[in-house]
Amino acid sequence: xxxxxxxxxxxxxxxxxxxxxxxxxxxxxxxxxxxxxxxxxxxxxxxxxxxxxxxxxxxxxxxxxxxxxxxxxxxxxxxxxxxxxxxxxxxxxxxxxxxxxxxxxxxxxxxxxxxxxxxxxxxxxxxxxxxxxxxxxxxxxxxxxxxxxxxxxxxxxxxxxxxxxxxxxxxxxxxxxxxxxxxxxxxxxxxxxxxxxxxxxxxxxxxxxxxxxxxxxxxxxxxxxxxxxxxxxxxxxxxxxxxxxxxxxxxxxxxxxxxxxxxxxxxxxxxxxxxxxxxxxxxxxxxxxxxxxxxxxxxxxxxxxxxxxxxxxxxxxxxxxxxxxxxxxxxxxxxxxxxxxxxxxxxxxxxxxxxxxxxxxxxxxxxxxxxxxxxxxxxxxxxxxxxxxxxxxxxxxxxxxxxxxxxxxxxxxxxxxxxxxxxxxxxxxxxxxxxxxxxxxxxxxxxxxxxxxxxxxxxxxxxxxxxxxxx
Numbered sequence: 188x189x190x191x192x193x194x195x196x197x198x199x200x201x202x203x204x205x206x207x208x209x210x211x212x213x214x215x216x217x218x219x220x221x222x223x224x225x226x227x228x229x230x231x232x233x234x235x236x237x238x239x240x241x242x243x244x245x246x247x248x249x250x251x252x253x254x255x256x257x258x259x260x261x262x263x264x265x266x267x268x269x270x271x272x273x274x275x276x277x278x279x280x281x282x283x284x285x286x287x288x289x290x291x292x293x294x295x296x297x298x299x300x301x302x303x304x305x306x307x308x309x310x311x312x313x314x315x316x317x318x319x320x321x322x323x324x325x326x327x328x329x330x331x332x333x334x335x336x337x338x339x340x341x342x343x344x345x346x347x348x349x350x351x352x353x354x355x356x357x358x359x360x361x362x363x364x365x366x367x368x369x370x371x372x373x374x375x376x377x378x379x380x381x382x383x384x385x386x387x388x389x390x391x392x393x394x395x396x397x398x399x400x401x402x403x404x405x406x407x408x409x410x411x412x413x414x415x416x417x418x419x420x421x422x423x424x425x426x427x428x429x430x431x432x433x434x435x436x437x438x439x440x441x442x443x444x445x446x447x448x449x450x451x452x453x454x455x456x457x458x459x460x461x462x463x464x465x466x467x468x469x470x471x472x473x474x475x476x477x478x479x480x481x482x483x484x485x486x487x488x489x490x491x492x493x494x495x496x497x498x499x500x501x502x503x504x505x506x507x508x509x510x511x512x513x514x515x516x517x518x519x520x521x522x523x524x525x526x527x528x529x530x531x532x533x534x535x536x537x538x539x540x541x542x543x544x545x546x547x548x549x550x551x552x553x554x555x556x557x558x559x560x561x562x563x564x565x566x567x568x569x570x571x572x573x574x575x576x577x578x579x580x581x582x583x584x585x586x587x588x589x590x591x592x593x594x595x596x597x598x599x600x601x602x603x604x605x606x607x608x609x610x611x612x613x614x615x616x617x618x619x620x621x622x623x624x625x626x627x628x629x630x631x632x633x634x635x636x637x638x639x640x641x642x643x644x645x646x647x648x649x650x651x652x653x654x655x656x657x658x
Contacts (some may be wrong), residue, residue, distance in 0.1 A: 323349025
């Protein structure tokens with residue numbers, strides 16, 4: 188029992204000092220400003236003029252330790268050698284644990300539609316975002332789980348790698364505009380979207396450097412630690428969710444091409460920019476070494492290291508604290524590309540058929556027919572996302588996804604997805620949305636429910652909710 192809680196505290200708790208890409212929302216919430224947060228050119232309210240939207244998503248993931256292994260560890264009375272070996276074997280040289288939370292406090296949108304069918308959409312949103320990334324080296328896990336009484340450590344100077352934590356909490360005020368730059372009809376057009384953002388930096392942790400080397404004397408007569416770290420922080424002490432400690436600017440951009448009634452392509456670049464913290468800042472730094480006289484460390488997580496008095500000369504661990512030094516952090520830029528294949532539109536409700544008949548009788552018959560937007564029965568999605576930098580909650584490891592959605596015509600959407608990459612390995616997801624009276628839409632999605640289906644391959648979890656009112 189003690190081991191379970193110690194492991195949970197040592198590995199997961201530091202993250203809580205926040206769906207990775209929320210593809211379920213983009214697959215299921217088209218004609219919705221919630222989805223346009225991830226694809227600015229997809230801001231489109233269908234046949235409505237106004238929309239109010241709310242959105243929340245959360246994710247946590249790693250790519251080294253699967254759910255089945257973690258579940259076995261946390262539910263056993265003690266950590267077996269087989270458990271330890273399995274965790275170490277599955278570990279990468281550097282293990283990234285990512286966590287993120289996004290909350291769209293409010294979204295307001297308006298659409299202007301011309302007589303020719305062109306749409307000009309604008310939206311204003313306020314989004315709170317918290318992201319964190321914890322890097323753990325394989326050598327650190329070996330020390331924590333196995334101790335240093337092994338040939339790997341004895342008589343060796345071993346790097347613990349860049350084991351570090353980065354975190355960022357921002358509040359973004361955004362203005363999104365989407366418009367056509369080419370328009371023939373609804374099946375042949377190009378739309379662009381641009382979203383400038385004013386960023387308030389609420390809190391941040393930026394590791395400029397974080398290095399530790401462990402030297403173990405062959406017979407365990409001493410252990411020496413050499414360290415060099417520098418952490419820039421802001422808003423960590425006396426945190427106030429209504430007080431900003433920094434400012435910055437960001438930019439999102441997207442292009443959507445409607446190639447035919449079957450094919451659509453969307454390209455987006457998100458989170459260009461940075462935030463600079465200049466209030467309530469503290470930098471913690473220290474460089475040096477310390478030698479412990481004693482015996483081998485049996486297990487950092489399972490037992491108290493004997494003869495290691497961490498209180499002795501504890502001042503050596505006290506960092507140098509520098510206040511009022513500003514620093515900047517990137518927003519986690521990324522590029523996304525999505526391909527869609529859609530079956531022909533099939534208006535089936537009485538309202539839709541009446542509208543279609545009226546359109547056919549109009550003078551500009553062909554143009555008006557193309558102006559009507561019926562339901563899409565089936566859609567297949569392929570998505571590729573590439574992180575452009577390593578920032579909290581963002582990774583340069585590529586992410587690919589394929590999804591399928593079925594539209595139950597005006598009432599219900601449901602679909603499935605499968606993905607690989609980013610902070611996870613295999614990720615299986617599901618999503619649905621309910622449409623009430625063509626005005627209220629509620630959606631629930633998860634890009635990663637793999638733990639319920641294939642626990643031996645699941646390395647994370649996420650969930651997202653969406654709510655919008657259109658009129």
